[in-house]
Amino acid sequence: MRVVDDYVEVDHREGTSRARCVVVAIPPALAIADIRFEPGLPDELADLAARTPVWMGAMTKVVAEYATPFWREHGLAGAAISYTGPLRELHDLSGPGGQSAALFGFAMPMAEPLARAAIVDQLVELFGEEARSPRALHVQDWRSERWTSPAHVEALGDYGTYADPSFRRAIHERVWLASTETGPDHAGHIEGALAAAELVGAAACAVLAHPS
Ligand SMILES: Cc1cc2nc3c(=O)[nH]c(=O)nc-3n(C[C@H](O)[C@H](O)[C@H](O)COP(=O)(O)OP(=O)(O)OC[C@H]3O[C@@H](n4cnc5c(N)ncnc54)[C@H](O)[C@@H]3O)c2cc1C
Structure with missing residues (x-):
C-alpha cells in the first residue's frame, strides 16, 4: 500500500486500486504482518500494532x-x-x-x-x-486462520494496547487502522468494531470533504 501525494495505491491479487482514503479494517497485528506500507508506519504505531493481541485470535x-x-x-x-x-x-x-x-x-x-x-x-x-x-x-x-490471526498470535498478551488513541490518528494523512481492537469503547467486541468504524469513517469523510 503506497501513499502517493494525495491518494493511496493498493496492490492486490487483481491489480492495483487507487483511493483518496483507505481504512485497513483488519486487526492491527495482522495488518502489520501482512501489508507492506510505503512509506512505513511511524515506528511507535508499528510497534503498537505488532504488540496488540487479536481478540480471541489464539483460542x-x-x-x-x-x-x-x-x-x-x-x-x-x-x-x-x-x-x-x-x-x-x-x-x-x-x-x-x-x-x-x-x-x-x-x-x-x-x-x-x-x-x-x-x-x-x-x-x-x-x-x-x-x-x-x-x-x-x-x-x-x-x-x-490466516485472515484472522498472524503467526504466533498466542505470544501477544498485552490487552492494554486496545483502544490506544494512536490508532485513531491518520497514517500519512489518509490511511487508518480500524478494527475491534482499536475501537474507542467495547474493544474486542462487535460493538468495538462498529465504534472504530464510526470514528474512522467520520475522519475519512472529513478528508474527502476537503480535497487538497
Ligand atoms: C474465536 C472468536 C470468537 C469471537 N467471539 C466474539 C463474540 O462472541 N462477540 C463479539 O462481539 N466478538 C467476538 N469476537 C471478536 C469478533 O471477531 C469481532 O467483534 C468482530 O468480528 C470484529 O470485526 P472487525 O471488523 O474488527 O474484524 P473482522 O470481523 O475480523 O474482519 C476482518 C475481515 O478482513 C478480512 N481480511 C483479513 N486480512 C485481509 C487482507 N489482507 N486482505 C483483505 N481482507 C482481509 C478477514 O477475512 C475478515 O473478513 C470473536 C473473535 C474470535 C476470533
Missing part, C-alpha cells in the same frame, strides 16, 4: 452437536467454567426449542492439537454420560 473453539439438549432435562444450563479439562468456558449453543442441540467451549492455546477424547471426557464429567457420543465435534483453532 480454540469447540462445538459438540447432540440429538437433544439432554443436559436441560437434568436441570443443567449447559454452562460451565472449568480449570481441569481442555475447555475453559462452556455454553449451551442450542437453537430455539433446543434444536439443533449443541454445547460449545473455548480452549486456551496449547502446544499440542486438542485431543478429541479429552474434550469428550470433560463434557461427560460436566454433563453426564449422554455427552459421550456427540453427533459431530467441531474443533476450530483460530491461530490457523
